[in-house]
Amino acid sequence: MMGYTMSGMMQSFGWSSFGLIHLVALFLVLWAAVDILRTKKMEAGLRVGWLVAVLLGWFMPLSVLGAAAYAIWGRK
Numbered sequence: 001m002m003g004y005t006m007s008g009m010m011q012s013f014g015w016s017s018f019g020l021i022h023l024v025a026l027f028l029v030l031w032a033a034v035d036i037l038r039t040k041k042m043e044a045g046l047r048v049g050w051l052v053a054v055l056l057g058w059f060m061p062l063s064v065l066g067a068a069a070y071a072i073w074g075r076k
Contacts, residue, residue: 028067029054029057032054033054
């Protein structure tokens with residue numbers, strides 16, 4: 001039975017690039033959420049809808065999808 005250490009698993013799965021991609025995705029989701037909350041040009045219902053779309057997008061396999069949609073269609 002082969003024993004795995006955490007550093008061995010990270011190296012075998014390419015954790016450094018995987019972690020970098022997730023950090024960028026997290027940054028984009030947080031940026032979109034803060035931008036939605038700070039904007040005054042958006043109606044309250046639309047703001048809640050975009051916020052839900054961005055935050056639920058984080059739990060989907062394509063975590064940047066909600067933030068990218070907001071950046072393309074949601075920002076004025």
